[in-house]
Amino acid sequence: MIKTHRRVVAASPDRVWEVLARIGSPDDGLFPHEWGSVRAPEGIRGGAPFHHRGMLCRIEAAEPGRRLWIAFPPEHGGEHGFTLTRASGGGTVVTHTLRVRQRGADRLSWLLAVRSMHDAVIEATLDNLERAVGDGTLAHPVRHRHHYAHLLRAVAVRARRDRTHPAAVNPDAAPDSALGRLLPAHDFHSAYRRRVAARPAEVWAALESLTPQELPITGVLFRLRSAGRTRPSAGPLSGDGPIPVLVLEEGHEVVLGKVTQPWHLRPVTAPIPAGDPEAFTAFADPGWVKAAMGIRLDPDGDATVLSAETRVRATDPAARRRFAPYWQVIRVGGAGFIRVELLRAISRRAEHLAASR
Missing domain, CATH: 3.30.530.20 (START domain)
Structure with missing residues (x-):
């Protein structure tokens, strides 16, 4: 090139x-x-x-x-x-x-x-x-x-800032999670957290009512990755997005995930029922990765610790090797921007709800 x-x-x-x-x-x-x-x-x-x-x-x-x-x-x-x-x-x-x-x-x-x-x-x-x-x-x-480039840079700067202020997060707030039960072992991992000045009920309401218009970077990245075929039409809890919901614990945690081969120009999805946590857990055919993201709410006084954690488990060493360079790209690029933008959008909407009560 x-x-x-x-x-x-x-x-x-x-x-x-x-x-x-x-x-x-x-x-x-x-x-x-x-x-x-x-x-x-x-x-x-x-x-x-x-x-x-x-x-x-x-x-x-x-x-x-x-x-x-x-x-x-x-x-x-x-x-x-x-x-x-x-x-x-x-x-x-x-x-x-x-x-x-x-x-x-x-x-x-x-x-x-x-x-x-x-x-x-x-x-x-x-x-x-x-x-x-x-x-x-x-x-x-x-x-x-270059508006898009500067938007990406701003999100990346905010992501680094959030990760370098651990005092705002209680590391013992989530000793167990639906994500951890679904994927107890993982080969690749990332976690983003944000303290929101709103109660868990308000944060959950914000998560439920989130719209694609509040996630412009996510929309652009999904369209680029799918060559225009994927356009999220609703929020992450709708079930209409490119990643199906596997676990939903009302007011507390949602886990989205699927089994895939994302390193192809057009990612391939495993032939198992979408959104079936048992099929997701049991799948073990070689050559695939099982990827899941959990969005979790934990009370912190009158506030809420909002987290987005991603775990990826390869089904064999060959898939792990193939996924590793792809992970390095998305961890610092698209996937990182999506997580940060998601937490910011939920936080903004939840704090607005809290201020109006």
């Missing part, structure tokens, strides 16, 4: 290189800080390390006034970088090119989140470059907006 961004800036290639060569340094004014940071601890030179979003990359080429090229780690495959050429009418054409070899779940990750965020980061980087080499303004200041 090749992705290209191009910008003409009113400066010579040598001037552009002066700014570009500071990327990853303490004086870096190029990489947009709202998207994190990059580091070039040994400076910009061929063969030097380049740290990018948790990956240890390598500077493949650093040719002043011409190009800066960076190789991803071998396990990721691919490369990206900037090329500088003189524009016919003066100035410099700055081209950023991304080349990656996408495999399996990488394609899904690109469609769901990475493409939008990549576009936003590169365009913001080119904005900073244009400002730095010129008079501080942009020739076309309303060139791009």
